[in-house]
Amino acid sequence: MFRLVRFWARRWARGPGAPQVVLTVEAVRAAGADAGVNDVARQLGLDQSGASRMVSAATGAGYLERARSTTDARRTVLRLTSAGEELLGGARGWQRETFDALTAHWPASDRERFAGYLKRLADEVGA
Structure with missing residues (x-):
């Protein structure tokens, strides 16, 4: 697991x-919808x-904005900006492309099964 994490982390830094x-x-x-810093x-x-600190960095970079909650005007919530939506779309696309490139020599059935297992593991640990 650590080898995989290191492998992905090095590539993610270039993503x-x-x-x-x-x-x-x-x-x-x-x-x-009403996400705050504690969430x-x-x-x-x-x-x-x-x-x-992480929210401040993402807000400063223009990916998030602070707004009033629609359910409680006393509360400040976080919203994705259009740049944040684009960032997530790009990150997810990069992940798909990287997965596809790394498993290109696998049979399609193995790729689908492995992707399913990864999703299952993420769901079970609450990721």
């Missing part, structure tokens, strides 16, 4: 956007201050 920014934007998307912290397994 679209800094890994921390992509993770932050993805955490906001996964947390839902990002839970999604990423971080403390609130670490998540706050």
Whole structure:
């Protein structure tokens, strides 16, 4: 597992956007419509201050914006900007292309089965 993580991390650094920014934007998307910093912290397994720094970086880069909650005007929530949507689209496309390139010599049935197992593992660990 560590070899795979190192392998992907090295390639991700050359992919679209800094890994921390992509993770932050993805955490906001996964947390839902009224996501806040604490939701990002839970999604990423971080403390609130670490998540706050990551949110600030993603906001400063123009991928997130702060807005008033539609359900509680006292609350500030995070929303993806159009640049954030594009970043996620690019990151997901890069992941698909990289997976396809790495498994190009595999039979299609093996590729589909492996992708299914990866999704299953991610779902089971709550990723």
